[in-house]
Each structure stands twice: as structure tokens, then as C-alpha cells.
Amino acid sequence: MPGPAFLRGDSVDLHTVEEDDLPFLHRLVNDPRVWRSLFNADPQTMADEQAFYENVVTADGEVHLLICADGDPVGIIGLNGIDPSWGIAEVGYYVDPDAHGQGYATAAVALLAEYAFDQRRLEKLNADALATNEASQRVLEKNGFVEEGRFREHGYVDGERVDVIRYGLLASDR
Numbered sequence: 001m002p003g004p005a006f007l008r009g010d011s012v013d014l015h016t017v018e019e020d021d022l023p024f025l026h027r028l029v030n031d032p033r034v035w036r037s038l039f040n041a042d043p044q045t046m047a048d049e050q051a052f053y054e055n056v057v058t059a060d061g062e063v064h065l066l067i068c069a070d071g072d073p074v075g076i077i078g079l080n081g082i083d084p085s086w087g088i089a090e091v092g093y094y095v096d097p098d099a100h101g102q103g104y105a106t107a108a109v110a111l112l113a114e115y116a117f118d119q120r121r122l123e124k125l126n127a128d129a130l131a132t133n134e135a136s137q138r139v140l141e142k143n144g145f146v147e148e149g150r151f152r153e154h155g156y157v158d159g160e161r162v163d164v165i166r167y168g169l170l171a172s173d174r
Contacts, residue, residue, distance in 0.1 A: 002066050012107045014065035017057050022049045024073050033097040037133045067108045074099040077108045087123035105139045117171040131163035145169045
């Protein structure tokens with residue numbers, strides 16, 4: 001059961017991540033349709049998920065929220081590596097493949113960006129997407145992120161080197 005809604009939107013709400021959500025996240029992070037786009041090819045045990053919760057989700061300096069549609073979890077989103085001195089953070093997210101194509105990731109990124117700029121006083125968000133992950137690129141571009149660079153053959157997916165595209169969004173771009 002998701003924790004309380006921290007941010008509310010029209011199509012999704014962003015809820016606190018609770019320990020009860022770990023089985024859902026554990027299932028998602030091990031789904032081949034998800035982990036291939038996460039820059040991590042290692043299988044994740046429930047102990048790994050618990051460590052993620054204890055060391056990352058509850059850590060100071062980061063924000064991780066469950067993406068929920070109609071009260072049900074459909075994914076997770078976060079502000080990683082928040083640097084208040086520079087006013088920057090990285091956006092990361094993934095959504096249950098069974099919920100792809102419904103705009104949940106796009107809506108969640110919009111909510112999180114608004115929070116980052118209006119409440120956390122950040123000046124810039126960045127995000128990386130595999131060149132082979134056109135859906136993630138569209139999510140970022142629909143939210144105003146622009147391509148800032150390309151790391152050639154930086155990733156390795158399904159036996160092939162793939163480019164990683166770096167996107168950025170400035171508070172002044174909104």
C-alpha cells in the first residue's frame with residue numbers, strides 16, 4: 001500500500017515509498033523490459049531492494065516517490081544526487097511496462113520538475129536515456145528537456161554497445 005500522496009497531479013500522484021512497496025519495486029526492477037533500460041544488468045534480490053530502501057530512498061539529499069494512478073503503484077521516480085550548491089539534480093524513473101503508453105511517466109516527470117524548481121530551488125535537472133529507449137526520450141522531450149550531449153557507445157544492452165543521451169532542463173526553460 002503506497003504511503004501518503006506527496007504531490008498530486010491530474011493523472012498521477014507521487015506517494016512516499018514505504019517498505020510495503022518493496023515487493024512491487026522488486027518485481028519491476030527484475031522485469032527484463034525494465035532493467036535493460038536502467039543501466040544495471042544485475043539481478044536484484046529482495047535484500048538488494050531492502051538495501052535500496054534503507055540506503056537510498058530514506059537517505060538525505062535524494063527524493064524518491066512512487067508513481068500512482070488511481071491509488072495503485074505504476075512506477076517510481078526520483079531526484080538523485082541533489083547538489084544544493086550547484087542547484088542541480090538528476091531525474092530517474094521507471095514505469096511498469098504493463099502501464100506504458102498511458103502518459104504516467106510524462107506526468108510524473110512534470111510533477112517532479114515543478115517540485116524541484118518551485119520547492120527545492122533547483123536551477124537544472126538532467127537525465128540520461130539510452131539511444132535505444134525512444135519512449136524515455138519522448139517523456140523527457142515532452143517535458144521540455146533538451147539533448148545536451150551524447151556519450152558514444154557508453155551503454156551495453158543485449159550484446160551491443162549503445163549511446164547514452166544526456167538531457168537537461170533549466171528552470172528558466174519553463
